[in-house]
Amino acid sequence: LIHVETLDNLVVSYIQTRGTVPLFWEQPGLNVGSHKVKMSREPSISSSAFTQHTRFLRQKYGRQVIINLLGTGVTGKSQGEAALSHLFQLAHHSCPWSSQSPHIVFDFHQECRGGNIDNLAKKLQPQIQDEINQFGFFWQKNGVVQRLIMIILAYNCLDCLDRTNRVQTFLGLERLGAAIAVMGSDAEGGVAKHRFQSKFEEMWKDNGNKISLIYAGTGALQGSKLIDGARSVGRTIQNNLLDNNKQEAIYTLLHGNLLNNYLAALSRSLLPQHLLYAPIAVLKATCDRSPEFSEIIPLKVSVGTYNVNGGKHFRSLAYKHLSLDDWLLDSKKNDIANSLVHTSDDPEDDRPPDIFAIGFEEIVDLNASNIVANTQWSENANSWGHELQKVISRDEEFVMVTWAQLVGVALFVFVNARHAQSVRHVNVRTVKTGMQGNTGNKGGVGIRLVVRNTSIAFLCSHFAAGQKEVNERNQDYNSIARKMIFNMGMPLWAHDYVFWCGDFNYRISQPRDEVISLVQRQEWGLLLEHDQLMVSQKENKCFKGFLEGNIQFAPTYKYDLFSDDYDTSEKARVPAWTDRVLFWRRRYEWDKAANWSSGSIVHYGSAPLKQSDHRPVLAIINVEGRVVRQDKMEEVYRSVVSSLGPSDCTVVVQCTSGSCGQELSDEVLEAVQEAMDDVGSLVTVRFVGTKILLTFDSSLHALQAVKHSPLKIAGYELSIELKTERWREQLEEEVALCTDSTTPLTNENITDPSQQHDPHLNGAIQQRKVFLKADSV
Template identity: 30%
Template sequence: MFKLVDNYDKGRSLILENILFKLQNNNLLIDLLDYNLSGSLLGNVHGLLGLIEIQGSTYLITINQSVKITEGIYKIVKVNFYCLNSPNYDLIDSPELDFDYHPCLDIKKLVEFGNFYYSNSLDITNNALNSTSPPKNEFVWNKFLIENLINWKSNLETHQRTIIDQHNPFITVIQGAISVYPLPNHASLQVISRLSSKRAGTRFFSRGIDDDGQVANFVETETIFKDKNVTFTYNQIRGSVPLFWEQQGLQAFGQRTQITRPFQASKPAFEKHFYNLLQSYDAIHVLNLLGQKDHEVTLSDAYNAHLESLETDNLPITYSNLDFHSILRMSGHQSVIKQLDNHLYNGQGHGPTWSLIDNNTNQVIIRQHVVFRINCLDCLDRTNFVQDIFSKSRLKDFLQSTNSPYAQSESFWQAHRHLWAENGDALSKLYAGTGALNSSFTRTGKRTLAGLFSDATKSVTRAYVSNVTDKSKQSSIDMFLGNLPSQKPVEIYDPVLDIVRSDLNDRVTEYSSSRKISIHAGTYNVAGQIPTEDILPWLFPEGSEEPDIIVVGFQELVQLTPQQIMSTDTFPRQIWERFILETLKSRQDKTDEYIILRSEQVVGLALIVLIKQGLSKSIRSVEGAQKKTGLKGMSGNKGAAAIRLQYEDSTFCFIASHMAAGHSNIEERNNDYFTISNGLQFLKGKVPEDHDNIIWVGDFNYRIDLPYETATSLAYNDNYEELLSNDQLPRAMSRGIFKGYEEAPILFRPTYRYNFNSDVYDTSEKRRIPAYTDRILYKSKSNLYATRYATVDLRGSDHRPVYATFRTDIRKIDHMKRDQLAKEIQANILKTGPNETIEEKLMKLGITRRQQAEDNLPSPSNEKSNWWTDEEGNDFDFISDVFPKANEIEIPKVRRPPPPPPIKQKEKQNEVEHEDEDLINLSQEPLGSAETPPELEDAKSDVESKSNEQEKPIEPTDKPKKPRPPVPKATKPLSLKGQPVYPDSNDLE
C-alpha cells in the first residue's frame, strides 16, 4: 500500500509515497523527494495506473481496492481519479460528491467492471513458458497511461531508480479472465486468458485486422495444472479473421459481412499477422469454424484463399475448416466433439502437444510445438466450446501418462468445465456484452431446456447492447488506450529527453537513408455521372512516369438530393473504383500493377488511394477520417475525407474536400477550411498538420470576381493572368486560409462551369461565371514539390478534372542505429564529473526551460497600457510570443481555461440553416459594381475548341521559407530562390 498526500502549496501537488506530481506553467513536473511534505492524506492506494488528460485537466489514476485471485495476482475492484489542476475535479468515491456526469466516469466504470488484473511480483503479460521474457506489450492495457512514467524513471540516476523499484508503484495491467480452482497439497487448476489491447473494442466496432497485423478480440488462453513438482501448460489462441472486413449491427436482412480491401491489399497485413504469431509460437494450426451462411461463406472463402497463399512460403502453418453450426444442427454436440478429435489429431502434428515446467528449477522440460488458432465470426461461443474440448483432451492425456488420480476424478473435470464456462462468459461480456452461448453445455456437459432459453435471452440482449450501449463503451475503451483522435499522452517535463530529441533530429542522416518517389493526385467533380469516357489521360498523362502512389478525389458521385445527403451510397464509388482499376490494367507498356489501398466516402465525396502492388509491404498505419460540413456539420453534402499512411518512415496525409457553393459564400468556404483542418483527426491524436506531407484535392468552390461576359471572354482567350488576379482563393490564402499550403502555377482554363458534353461555358439561365473551383494544394515539412499541374478535356461533367504530379523523398530509419545513438547522446548528457550531480550538470548545460514561459510573460496591465495590446492599441497574440515553438494545434491548449466542475449535460437544439443556392447576384459582388452588365445570350460559337491539356513542368527547387499565396500576374512566373512563385497582387495594383 502507498500513501497518497494532497499538498496545496502554491497550487495543488500530489505525493505518492515520495514521488511528487505537480503542474507548473502547463508542464507536468515529477520529482523524487528525499524529505516529507505536509498535506492531507487522501488515502492508501495499491498502485498507480498512470496519467491521463481529459478535457484540459490532468488526472492520476490510482488502484484503491483489489481482490486476490491467487498468489501474487489481483483483480481491480475500485479506482479513483485525482485531478492535478484542482481538487474540485477529483472523481473519487465520496458521499459528498454525486456527479451525474464527469469526463472520467465512463473510464472508471470500464476499469472497475472490465476484468482487469495486475501483479506486483509476477509478469502476467507472458504465459508460463515465457515468464522470464520482457513484458508483452500487446497484452499491456495501460501502456498509454504509464509509458511516460516508466521513461521518466529510466532517466533517473541509479540510486533513485532503486528507491522507486523497492516500492514499485507503477502498475501494468492486463484484461481478460483468470479463474483458479485450488487442489490439495498446494496444487491448482487455472485458466488464464489475456485479451490483446492492440485492436480492442466491442464486436461491431472492432472487426478484422489493421495494417500492423493486429486483429480484433485476440486472446491467448492458457490451461495450467500445477502439481508439487511440475507445471503443465497448454496454450491456445483466438482472434478475428485476419482480413479487412466489417459488419453492421442490427440489419433488416441479416448481418451482412463486407470485405473492405481486395486480396493484394490485404495480403501484407495478413502475412504480418502470422509472422508475428510465429515469433511467439513454434507452429500454428488454423481451425476455421465459419459456416456456409451467406454472411459467413464470403469471409470464409477469402480467409482460405489467403491461407493457401501462405503455403508457398513454406511456413509452419497449416489449416482446416469445420462448419460447426451445420454439424450441430444435424447431429448435436457429441458429433461435433468427435469431429474435433480428428482436427486435433491432424492439426497437432508430431511434436509435443503440451508443455512441462520444472517447479524447482523453473526450466522448461517439454515445449508445446503447435498452437491452435481458432476462430468463428465473433470468436466467442463456438470458439470457447472448441477450446474447452481441446484443453480437456490435452490435460487428460498428460494426467493419464503420469497415472494421476485426477485423470478419473469427476469433480476435477467438473471444475475444468466450470473454469472454461467462466472463461467464456467473461470474454463474451467484454466483447459482446453478455455471457457466452453454449455455456450451459460447457458447464454441465448437457443440453437442457433452461440452457436453450438462456441462449435465446442472451441473443436478444446482444442485439440491444450492440445497437445501444456498445458505441459509448467503445469510446471508453479507446480513451483508456489513448486511441481517440484528440488524445495524446501526458507529457512529463524532461530536459534530458528534449535535448536527445533535438540532437537526433539534427543527426537524422546518421541513422537513415532516403530515396525519391512520385505521386499523382487528381480531383474530379463528376456531377452524379457514371464513367463513360477514357480517364487514362487524367490518371496517366502523356509523358508522365508511373507514380508510386495515385490519389484521386471525387465530388458529387451521387446527385445531392435531400434524400441522398443524409446517408452514403457506396455503389457509385465501387463503380468508379472498378473503372479505375480496369483503366490502369488496360494501359500499354505497363511495368507495375496497382491496387486500391483504401477508400473513404462521405455521401457524394470520395477519396481513393492506390499504390503499386510491390509497395504494399513498405506502407503501414493506413487510417481514414471524415468530416461533414453541410448543414452545420449534420449533412455530408459538403465536407472532407482523408487518408493517412506511413511509407517507410515518412508520413503522408491526403485530403479530398467539397466546400460550400455559391459565388458570394466566401466566408462559408473559409469556415469549411477551419472545420476540416481542425476536425479531421486520426488515431492517437494525429491531425493533418502532424504529417510530413499533405496533398489536398477537391472542389473548393472559390470563384472569380468578374462579370460573366468578361470572365468568359478571358477564359476563351486563355488570359489566365487576368482571371487569376480576380480569383477568390489567393485572396483567402493571403488572410491565413490554407496557411502554409502552396499551389503550382495555373496555366489552364477555368474548370467550371461547362455545358455537359461540350467545351462551351455555361449557357443556361443561371450562366455561372467560369471559375477555378477544382484545385490541388500541398504542404510539406520535407521537399515535396510539384512537377506538373494541368486539366484534361473530359466532357462528361460540368467540371473538368484536374491533376498534379509530385516528387518527394521518403526516409527509411534504421531504428537500431537510432536507439543506439539516442543512448550515446543521453549518456553524454548524464555523464557527470567527480562529486557532481545531474542537476548541477544540467545547470552547466544551461537548461532553464522550466522557467522560460514564466519569464516571458508580459507585464501586468495598468491604467496606461494593457498586456494584450501593442503600442497602437491593436490586439496581439501573446501566446505565440510566450510559446514560440508551439504549433497551431498546441496553442489552443495553452489558452484553454480549466473546465468547469462536472454538471448535468443539457440537450441543445441545433439550428439548421439551408445553404444558399448557387446563384450569382452581381450587385453584391466584392467588386462593388453599381450595375449588373447584360449577360451573353449565347456562348461564342466561333471560339475554337482548345484542349485544356496545357501544362508546364515545374523544375524541382528549394522552397522559400515563407511560401506566398499564388496570385499569378504574368504568364511567366517569377522566381524566388529558384522556386517558381507569383508576385503579390498588391505589388501590381
C-alpha cells in the same frame, strides 16, 4: 497447466491460441443483429502484415492448425463474415508456410445451430483428428520431460469470444482426458476424473466471461435465451455508444501516450514500436537528429480530382477516343504535344508515380435518400475503384491501399506495387460540413498513411456552392482542417505532407461575358487576379502555406454535358476553376537548409473528358520521402540516452566532511540552492534526513550539477550525486519490457525465401510481395 505434486511431481500442459482475423478490417456504423465488415486495407497491402504475424506465431509456437470459425453464408447476417473468411483463406494460401498449417473452415453458427454443441464431435473433430493425435501435450514427470507439444491449435473468429470459448472448451476437454490417462490409475478413477473435468469446465467458463468483459463489456453468451438476450443488448449499447474510452486505452497500451500529438506522429513514423515508450525528452532528441539516421528518397505523387455529376460512365460514348488514360496517365504528354515549347528535360519527370490519390465529387446523386443515409459505400464508388486500378496499372502495377466515401465525396489511394509492403498506419476520417456540419452533401474525406518513413495525408473535399458564398467556402475549409483528426488524436498538420484536392467551388468574381472573353483569349493571369481561392489565400482565410501549380488551362466549370460550351442554361453560371489540387509540407526545426522546398510541381492541368459538367484536374508533384537506416538509428538513440541523463532530473546532496552529524543550517541550505540555481531552474527541493534532493527542470541540468561535486560551503564539503545512478540500465530495462518477451516453444528457424533487396533502401530487406485477387468476393 496441471501440476500434481502427489503423483510423481507430475506436470501436464497444453496450449491453444485464439485471435481475430489477422487482416486489416473494421465494423463501421451501428452493428445491431448482424456483422458489417469493411476491409480497411486492400489484400495486397495486408499481405505483409499477415506474413509477419504468421511468422511470429510459427517462431513462438511451431506448427499450427488454423480453425476458422467465421460464417460462410453469402446472404443474410453472415455475408460480411463470408467475405472476410474468403480473404483470410486467400491470405493464408499465399503465406510461405501454408502447406504446413492446415486451414479448417467450420461455420460454427451454421453447424451448431440451436446450441447443438454435439456437432463439434460429429463434424469438427473428424476433420482435425489426425492433427489432434499429433497435437500432444507437454508432460513432465519428476523433473524429466516425457513429451513435447508438436502442433498448436489456433482459433480465428470475428470477435473471438463465444464461438471460440465453446470450441476451445470442447477440444480442451478432449486433451484433458488424454492428460489424465498419463497420470495413472489414481487420477483415472471416477471421482478424480469427474473433479478434474468439473474444475476445468468452471475455469473455461470463468475465462470466457473475463475475456468477454474486457472486449465486449458483458459476460460470455452461454446458451440461455434470457441471459444471452440481456447480454446482447448490453453489448450493442456498449460497442456502439460507449466504446471510445476503451479504444483510447487500447491505443495507449499499444503505442504509449506521448501527449504531444505532433511528436507522436513523427516518432511513430521514424522509430520502432518499443522505443515509443521511452521518455518524451529521449524521443524528441532522437527525432531531432533524424537527418543523421535517415536518407532522402524521391517520391512522385499524382493527385487528381473529378466532379462526375453523379455519373457512372467511365468514358463518353460520343467521344470514344477520350478515356481516363488522358486524365491520369497521358495528361502531361498531351499538354506537351499541344505546346510549342517543352522546357523540362529532367528524366525524373518521366518516372511513373509512386502514389496515386484520386478524389471524386458527386460520385452519387446528392438526393435526399443518399444524404439522409449518410452513404459511406456505393456501387458507383466501388466500380470506379476497380476501373481506376485497371487504368493506372497500364504501365506499372498499382495496388489500392484503401478508399473512403462520404455521400458524394470519395477518395482512392493507390501505391506503386514496389511500395506495397512499406505502407503502414493507414487511417480514414470524414468530416461533414453540409447544413452546419450535420449532413454529408458537403464535406471532406481524409486518408493518412506512412510510406517508408514519410507520413502523408490526402484529402478530398466538396465545399459550399454559389457564386457569392466565399465565406461559407472558407468556413468549410477551416472546419475540415480543424476536425480532420485521425486515430490517436493525430491532427492534420502533424504529417510530413498534406495533399488536398476537390471541388472547392471557388469562383471568379467577374461578369460572365468578360470571363468568357478572357478565356477565349487565354488571359489566365487577368482571370486569376479575381479567383476567389487565390484572393482568400492571400488574406490567410484558407489554405495558408499551401502551394498550387501554375494554372495554364481553361476553367473547369461549368460545361454543357458532352460539349466544350460553358453553361448555356437559364442559370448561365460564370466559368471558374472550381476543381483544384494543393499541397503543403511540414517544416521541422532541423530543416534549415537554404535549398529546402516543399516540392516541385511536374505537371498541373485538366483533361477534356466530357461526360460531366466539370473537367478533371491532375497534379504531379515530386517530393522528398524519408527512409530510416535502423543501424544508424540505434546508434543515435544510444547517444541520446547517454547525453540526456536520468528522467527524474534529481540529484542528492549530502555532507561528506565537517560536522556531518548535525543538520545543516539555513544559511548553508540557501547557499546550496543558490549554487544550484546557477546550474538550472529548480522545480522542487526536498529534505530526507541529512540529504537534500534537488529536482531540476531538465535532466541535462542534473548532469551538469554533478560536475560541481564536491561543493564546499561554510566549512562543509558536500557531494552531489545522481539520485538514479543506473539510469541508462534502468531505461533499457523499461524499454525491454515493451518488446516481445515471449519464450519460444520451438527452435525452428523461420526464414522467408522470397525476401529480396530493395534498391531504394540501399540494402535493407524488403518483405515478400503477395498480391491477392479477391474480385470474386
